[in-house]
Amino acid sequence: MPSERPWEAGTRLAKSLSHVICAAFGELEPPAMDSPGYIVLSRLIAQTRATAVTANNVANADTPGFRAARPVFGAVLERQMGVEAPQGGRDLAFSQDRATFRDAAPGSLAVTGNPLDLALPTPEGYFAVETPRGERFTRAGRFSLDAEGKVVDPEGNALLGTDGRPLRIAPGESRIEVQGDGTLRTESGPAGKVRVVRFADIQSLQAEGDRLFAAPPDLRPEPVASPGVVQGAVEGSNVRPVIELTRLTEDMRQFQFVAQMAEREGERLGTAVERILKRR
Amino acid sequence: MRSLHIAGTGMMAQQTNVEVISNNIANMSTTGYKRRRAEFQDLIYQNLRRVGSQSADTGSVLPSGAQVGLGVKTGAVYRISEQGSLSQTENRFDIAIRGNGYFQITLPSGETAYTRDGTFALSPEGQMVTADGYVVQPGITIPAAARDVTINATGEVLAKLDGQVEPQNVGQLQLAIFANETGLEAIGDNLLLASPGSGAAQQAAPGSPGYGQVLQGFVETSNVNVVTEITNLITAQRAYEMNSRVISASDEMLSTLSRLR
Numbered sequence: 140m141p142s143e144r145p146w147e148a149g150t151r152l153a154k155s156l157s158h159v160i161c162a163a164f165g166e167l168e169p170p171a172m173d174s175p176g177y178i179v180l181s182r183l184i185a186q187t188r189a190t191a192v193t194a195n196n197v198a199n200a201d202t203p204g205f206r207a208a209r210p211v212f213g214a215v216l217e218r219q220m221g222v223e224a225p226q227g228g229r230d231l232a233f234s235q236d237r238a239t240f241r242d243a244a245p246g247s248l249a250v251t252g253n254p255l256d257l258a259l260p261t262p263e264g265y266f267a268v269e270t271p272r273g274e275r276f277t278r279a280g281r282f283s284l285d286a287e288g289k290v291v292d293p294e295g296n297a298l299l300g301t302d303g304r305p306l307r308i309a310p311g312e313s314r315i316e317v318q319g320d321g322t323l324r325t326e327s328g329p330a331g332k333v334r335v336v337r338f339a340d341i342q343s344l345q346a347e348g349d350r351l352f353a354a355p356p357d358l359r360p361e362p363v364a365s366p367g368v369v370q371g372a373v374e375g376s377n378v379r380p381v382i383e384l385t386r387l388t389e390d391m392r393q394f395q396f397v398a399q400m401a402e403r404e405g406e407r408l409g410t411a412v413e414r415i416l417k418r419r
Numbered sequence: 420m421r422s423l424h425i426a427g428t429g430m431m432a433q434q435t436n437v438e439v440i441s442n443n444i445a446n447m448s449t450t451g452y453k454r455r456r457a458e459f460q461d462l463i464y465q466n467l468r469r470v471g472s473q474s475a476d477t478g479s480v481l482p483s484g485a486q487v488g489l490g491v492k493t494g495a496v497y498r499i500s501e502q503g504s505l506s507q508t509e510n511r512f513d514i515a516i517r518g519n520g521y522f523q524i525t526l527p528s529g530e531t532a533y534t535r536d537g538t539f540a541l542s543p544e545g546q547m548v549t550a551d552g553y554v555v556q557p558g559i560t561i562p563a564a565a566r567d568v569t570i571n572a573t574g575e576v577l578a579k580l581d582g583q584v585e586p587q588n589v590g591q592l593q594l595a596i597f598a599n600e601t602g603l604e605a606i607g608d609n610l611l612l613a614s615p616g617s618g619a620a621q622q623a624a625p626g627s628p629g630y631g632q633v634l635q636g637f638v639e640t641s642n643v644n645v646v647t648e649i650t651n652l653i654t655a656q657r658a659y660e661m662n663s664r665v666i667s668a669s670d671e672m673l674s675t676l677s678r679l680r
Contacts (some may be wrong), residue, residue: 187420190422191425194423197664201432201459201491201654211485236485237485239487252499253499253501284598285602286617294494380657383661390672391668394675
């Protein structure tokens with residue numbers, strides 16, 4: 140078949156050959172002669188996804204409250220077929236991107252002077268907003284007022300107070316002050332307290348886009364008593380460009396390296412098949 | 420290759436950012452201009468492995484899932500309504516607002532527009548109009564015989580007429596405020612329109628609680644800070660470059676694949 144690549148042809152030939160050999164020796168399963176190819180392939184796929192995670196970090200380097208994500212690689216072990224441990228029986232380790240974890244470091248604060256720009260200096264706090272899908276959490280404290288005087292985020296989701304209800308500013312009140320403990324005051328007195336929560340395990344939070352996080356049902360948000368809310372500042376993204384670009388270069392080189400290995404493996408198989416055929 | 424598309428969204432977002440910054444710099448000496456800032460949001464996420472799902476090899480629950488974000492989008496371009504600095508012009512119909520509020524202007528279509536630009540003048544009929552000739556609400560007519568016009572902090576327009584010792588009150592300026600000024604829609608010419616997002620205008624005399632005061636002989640300059648804009652521009656340009664680096668890296672990975680024998 141002229142359209143087939145040598146590697147594929149080699150693999151196919153080797154497989155059918157190994158079947159013949161196995162049949163001759165009375166073994167049930169053929170030894171996986173092509174497993175190096177599949178291991179390399181698993182790494183290539185994982186590496187592509189890792190690059191997507193880096194690309195998303197770079198794209199969101201300017202998104203307030205964004206948390207950089209990192210892929211976690213893991214090995215999936217598989218017993219080498221037809222070989223008993225311990226002699227030569229080392230497990231095959233496939234590479235898999237098992238998870239992504241979120242960098243919990245706080246982003247830098249940018250002073251804006253907007254009275255409804257709020258920031259949390261401690262890394263563990265989250266603001267709670269009310270969405271049509273339920274309560275969601277965000278680090279991006281960019282709020283404004285809507286036509287009804289509710290304090291809302293750019294998507295129009297209302298910021299919640301400690302009583303679980305949206306915070307509201309009465310019409311005509313113009314001096315908005317947010318104190319360190321989250322108390323919202325106007326010239327006519329307190330108007331509620333901003334709900335700030337923390338989570339026992341922030342890695343379980345699910346990013347939903349629009350800078351919002353959803354908590355799984357078994358993860359209870361715990362209220363923070365003294366959140367230390369800063370008024371007139373917004374937390375930027377915690378993406379560090381130097382690290383992302385270094386990672387990107389590394390991702391790319393690793394990919395090339397692994398791809399090269401795939402090529403060599405193909406050549407090796409081809410040569411092996413050729414030699415076996417010559418022996419005949 | 421998701422990363423190609425993700426970096427593409429990053430480049431588009433940064434391009435919007437540069438456009439907003441260039442508009443700010445272009446308007447750095449526009450009277451009453453409020454600077455804008457582009458605001459970004461992360462796009463949706465794709466779950467490769469959902470949080471809390473069981474990992475097949477050990478039967479234990481995943482502590483964290485594998486999520487890949489799909490890029491960034493422009494969430495909003497909002498106005499920062501910080502007070503601009505006041506500059507003295509000595510022109511008696513230049514009025515600046517110190518604090519909250521907008522002047523109300525009647526457009527030729529009959530609609531009401533709102534502005535912070537208080538460079539007014541008199542029409543041939545003696546009415547107070549904007550630089551474009553639109554009437555300032557509520558229509559204030561200065562008598563032709565007026566020698567001296569004073570506008571005080573609470574917006575009273577006082578004219579000294581020939582042969583009279585006491586200045587006469589010939590009108591009262593009104594200011595409008597909104598529940599959400601960021602929701603006002605800009606239509607150019609320093610004018611803004613009310614929108615469902617801004618809420619209805621509430622009028623009162625300047626100096627009332629919650630309203631700013633007016634200052635005669637001054638104009639409010641734009642609140643664009645050139646240093647901030649230039650540093651933002653540099654950041655945006657570098658962010659653009661970084662996204663293009665991601666594209667070329669992804670491209671190189673793809674070409675490695677296609678060269679694979």
